[in-house]
Amino acid sequence: MSLPFREKVVTFGEGKSLVGILTIPAEPRVGGAHVVLINAGVIHRVGAHRLYVGFARAFAEAGTATLRFDLSGIGDSERQSGEWTLSLADSVTRDISSALDFLSAEYGAERFVLAGLCSGAFDSFEHAVHDPRVVGAVMIDMPGPFRNWSYFVQHLAVRVLRMASWRTFAKQLARAATAPGDQVQSERDRREAVMTGVRMPVPVEQLDANLHTLLARKVALAFVFTGGVSDYYNHRTQFRLRFPRAAAHAGLCVEFVHWSNHTFSTRKARAYITGFLKDWLTNNAL
Amino acid sequence: MNPFFFGRSARQLYGAYDPPGDASRDLGIVLCPPLGDEQVFAHPTYRLLARQLAAAGCHVLRFDYYGSGDSAGDFEDTNQADWRRDVDTAITELMDVGQVSRVALIGLRFGGTLAAEVAATRDDVDRLVLWDVICDGREYLAEIHATPARPDEIVDACGLGITPRARTDIEAVTLESFGPPLPKTLIVTTAASATKHEMLRDRLISAAVDCTLQHTPDTMAWKERPVGTAAMPVNTLKRIVAWLS
Numbered sequence: 001m002s003l004p005f006r007e008k009v010v011t012f013g014e015g016k017s018l019v020g021i022l023t024i025p026a027e028p029r030v031g032g033a034h035v036v037l038i039n040a041g042v043i044h045r046v047g048a049h050r051l052y053v054g055f056a057r058a059f060a061e062a063g064t065a066t067l068r069f070d071l072s073g074i075g076d077s078e079r080q081s082g083e084w085t086l087s088l089a090d091s092v093t094r095d096i097s098s099a100l101d102f103l104s105a106e107y108g109a110e111r112f113v114l115a116g117l118c119s120g121a122f123d124s125f126e127h128a129v130h131d132p133r134v135v136g137a138v139m140i141d142m143p144g145p146f147r148n149w150s151y152f153v154q155h156l157a158v159r160v161l162r163m164a165s166w167r168t169f170a171k172q173l174a175r176a177a178t179a180p181g182d183q184v185q186s187e188r189d190r191r192e193a194v195m196t197g198v199r200m201p202v203p204v205e206q207l208d209a210n211l212h213t214l215l216a217r218k219v220a221l222a223f224v225f226t227g228g229v230s231d232y233y234n235h236r237t238q239f240r241l242r243f244p245r246a247a248a249h250a251g252l253c254v255e256f257v258h259w260s261n262h263t264f265s266t267r268k269a270r271a272y273i274t275g276f277l278k279d280w281l282t283n284n285a286l
Numbered sequence: 287m288n289p290f291f292f293g294r295s296a297r298q299l300y301g302a303y304d305p306p307g308d309a310s311r312d313l314g315i316v317l318c319p320p321l322g323d324e325q326v327f328a329h330p331t332y333r334l335l336a337r338q339l340a341a342a343g344c345h346v347l348r349f350d351y352y353g354s355g356d357s358a359g360d361f362e363d364t365n366q367a368d369w370r371r372d373v374d375t376a377i378t379e380l381m382d383v384g385q386v387s388r389v390a391l392i393g394l395r396f397g398g399t400l401a402a403e404v405a406a407t408r409d410d411v412d413r414l415v416l417w418d419v420i421c422d423g424r425e426y427l428a429e430i431h432a433t434p435a436r437p438d439e440i441v442d443a444c445g446l447g448i449t450p451r452a453r454t455d456i457e458a459v460t461l462e463s464f465g466p467p468l469p470k471t472l473i474v475t476t477a478a479s480a481t482k483h484e485m486l487r488d489r490l491i492s493a494a495v496d497c498t499l500q501h502t503p504d505t506m507a508w509k510e511r512p513v514g515t516a517a518m519p520v521n522t523l524k525r526i527v528a529w530l531s
Contacts, residue, residue, distance in 0.1 A: 267440070
């Protein structure tokens with residue numbers, strides 16, 4: 001039985017130093033966008049638990065071609081020349097632009113959907129803001145300023161009902177009373193840094209403005225949050241309460257998979273998110 | 287580094303070939319990866335090792351088993367015989383691409399187990415490196431939490447769906463699974479305790495295998511590294527490259 005897709009190793013960018021796998025559908029959708037998957041942290045292009053491989057093959061079944069590639073210095077991609085003179089953001093922008101240029105030149109692609117988990121979500125969103133070729137973006141567990149009053153209400157409601165939380169709270173109070181203020185702040189900063197990887201945190205006003213820029217450009221946006229990021233997202237309506245104007249827009253979709261962890265480590269979770277995104281692409285004619 | 291697919295078209299495997307530096311030797315080295323998440327976490331270390339071995343004049347091939355990494359298929363459709371066949375295919379591919387007549391195998395964790403099984407069946411493998419090799423399948427399954435509630439259950443563990451068939455295969459791995467015949471062998475242990483690997487070394491030596499054990503606690507290449515750290519097991523890599531050189 002023949003597969004509904006074929007997979008091809010591709011190299012592109014300066015000196016063809018960026019390495020990726022292009023999954024090409026046997027029956028491509030006419031005018032369909034090309035999906036480009038962006039590394040989650042330092043995990044190479046297969047994704048955590050092979051999540052990206054599953055995405056690419058499922059999207060191909062729906063007629064969508066997908067490139068999953070390694071940013072320079074990750075996986076099999078070499079660092080490019082001048083790497084040390086670029087900021088991380090500039091390096092990522094250059095690599096994603098190279099991927100889109102390559103697909104345009106070699107496969108005639110004109111419309112793109114960027115997608116990623118964690119730092120890959122952050123990079124997808126940031127690049128989409130500045131590149132008019134991007135018509136869709138999927139952000140899974142994107143780090144950002146999503147906490148608001150409703151987050152803390154939910155957080156407290158859950159904690160109040162758990163006895164163990166009271167013991168932890170008492171310990172934290174005792175620690176905070178004896179620790180210098182800057183130490184408490186640096187602990188918080190460190191946690192934020194871990195959450196965002198090595199990406200610079202974005203102020204809420206900037207994220208709100210960028211959401212509007214993208215939605216005004218008719219870029220379809222999907223935000224997915226899991227139970228693995230309960231440090232900053234913990235209930236279904238949080239996004240709507242945090243960004244009410246954007247959430248009212250038909251081009252924006254938010255999904256909360258509270259029962260999955262951050263990396264979709266079970267087959268059930270991977271099957272769910274893969275099916276969800278496949279449907280989202282189809283429903284948005286991407 | 288040259289990335290490519292190889293093997294039968296219906297069963298293509300992903301490979302990355304590193305040609306030798308200036309002074310080419312008649313030696314190909316196949317890096318056999320561990321399984322599941324361990325393979326993903328070990329990827330940067332394997333890439334660095336491949337470069338170092340290539341710089342030392344070797345032809346080096348990294349590859350992914352069928353159903354893992356970038357290779358075709360799903361892990362649930364594979365078993366231990368398939369993984370061994372993939373190692374065989376990788377050896378044949380490297381001998382062809384690199385035009386070498388001698389091959390060494392390096393295997394990390396369960397990749398070491400498979401490398402040893404394949405090395406025992408071939409005449410053209412003349413060196414073997416077993417790196418934190420799994421020599422107790424039951425212990426390994428317990429370590430990765432692959433214990434099912436029901437015998438027919440596919441268990442989510444280590445980023446894999448481990449089928450009853452795969453579990454039975456892995457459970458069967460014991461010290462007795464390791465040769466002879468085996469070529470000259472280096473056992474590298476980076477864990478704090480080397481008791482199991484000392485037993486493996488003693489078993490191989492008593493079977494007249496030329497075997498050395500190097501036990502140096504180091505970064506465990508197959509474990510997830512915390513965000514912000516980039517530690518590689520550089521001392522272990524140095525030892526492996528030196529032994530093969």
